């Protein structure tokens with residue numbers, strides 16, 4: 001999502017303190033014990049466990065998985081918020097994947113795609129009479145109504161796509177791409193795309209911060225839906241087609257490009273990625289109004305790959321500005337408004353703020369698991385919901401700046417060299433920042449990322 005000041009930083013410290021489980025591992029032990037006794041007990045434990053994972057912002061490489069190792073978190077439990085529409089729909093699916101009711105899934109994973117898809121369809125029939133959403137439907141804001149009426153559709157035709165390859169940059173590659181830059185944009189934002197192509201979005205071999213020996217191949221693709229022609233007053237489809245032919249980086253689908261439809265871009269992208277992007281190691285997915293320090297990102301990613309435990313962590317790898325235990329926005333005039341008849345409870349930990357980086361391996365797993373997670377109107381939160389069901393957790397890194405630089409850092413000569421991402425920057429700012437980065441390269445060569 002492009003701007004999210006309502007998910008204020010306070011939300012991060014608002015993680016509820018558990019009354020029943022003051023420390024985490026005994027609590028897990030207790031739940032495991034009770035789980036075998038019966039579901040009933042789990043129901044009463046439910047509130048106590050809500051938000052467990054959200055309190056932990058884990059530094060890269062430390063603590064990962066230790067806390068969550070033995071137990072899935074709360075998604076499969078009997079849902080105390082079942083009367084909200086999304087929760088009700090999802091409950092009907094999650095129940096089928098409960099490790100208590102279906103212990104074999106624990107071992108074999110949840111790869112049964114056919115089962116997932118049929119459950120998804122079936123849940124719409126079962127849920128429709130049960131919730132308040134359907135009762136007060138006409139009183140909901142129009143865009144919520146639009147979202148709910150189209151929630152069951154997630155296979156829109158492709159309009160424009162790169163020619164059988166994984167985005168622009170295939171020429172001259174002598175090895176598999178290290179990084180695919182995936183940028184959400186709209187038809188009318190040509191200037192943003194052009195600024196990105198000329199600055200941080202350059203494709204081909206990109207040297208890391210440490211010099212050319214630590215670089216990697218970079219590719220790029222832009223994700224678009226269709227803007228309303230009435231609102232634009234002009235038909236841009238032919239121009240976009242030309243742009244796609246020229247740059248090879250346009251991926252467009254035939255759905256309306258609205259804020260609540262952004263989740264469709266993720267779902268369709270994962271599917272496309274699984275088909276065309278075989279060996280791509282990492283994905284940066286972000287908005288078209290951010291600055292990304294691509295050389296530093298490449299060095300950071302190379303470092304991750306060289307860690308001894310990399311083989312184990314890569315299938316779960318996601319890093320960004322992690323927001324934990326955020327409350328849904330209940331102000332009906334907000335862009336992010338989610339009525340409580342639609343969704344109840346806190347959001348799972350998610351990486352927000354304009355850009356996130358994850359592994360190609362994780363992208364494939366997200367593609368699979370998304371088939372049993374109902375679409376949610378806020379894209380970053382939806383990714384968090386999918387992560388939750390994979391028992392994977394995004395890692396927080398302070399070099400992702402959602403709310404720009406803190407005042408005292410803003411005017412430092414090397415400030416941009418110390419970050420991986422800054423939100424938000426206009427096309428002309430991007431160009432200026434990029435040349436400033438080049439000019440200060442020598443002076444700032446030894447700075448390290450923000451911590």
Ligand SMILES: *[C@@H]1O[C@H](CO)[C@@H](O)[C@H](O)[C@H]1NC(C)=O
Nearest residue numbers: 208209210214299302303306
């Ligand atoms: C790059 O340099 C930093 C600090 O100088 C070092 O910690 C890191 O390991 C280097 N990475 C690579 C891939 O050489």
Ligand SMILES: *[C@@H]1O[C@H](CO)[C@@H](O)[C@H](O)[C@H]1NC(C)=O
Nearest residue numbers: 146147150255256258260261
């Ligand atoms: C999403 O796109 C579909 C297909 O164009 C459209 O019918 C629907 O109204 C859009 N949903 C929202 C919430 O804008």
Ligand SMILES: *[C@@H]1O[C@H](CO)[C@@H](O)[C@H](O)[C@H]1NC(C)=O
Nearest residue numbers: 139140141142330331332333
């Ligand atoms: C938004 O909330 C206010 C106060 O609760 C209410 O008066 C108004 O009708 C609501 N508007 C919409 C579009 O639901």
Ligand SMILES: *[C@@H]1O[C@H](CO)[C@@H](O)[C@H](O)[C@H]1NC(C)=O
Nearest residue numbers: 083084131132340341342344
């Ligand atoms: C749903 O409707 C029932 C009965 O009208 C009411 O008691 C309950 O509080 C409502 N729940 C929500 C989430 O609005």
Ligand SMILES: *[C@@H]1O[C@H](CO)[C@@H](O)[C@H](O)[C@H]1NC(C)=O
Nearest residue numbers: 414442443444445446447448
């Ligand atoms: C970086 O280099 C400059 C001079 O080249 C030096 O003054 C500064 O202390 C160095 N900073 C670090 C963090 O090593």
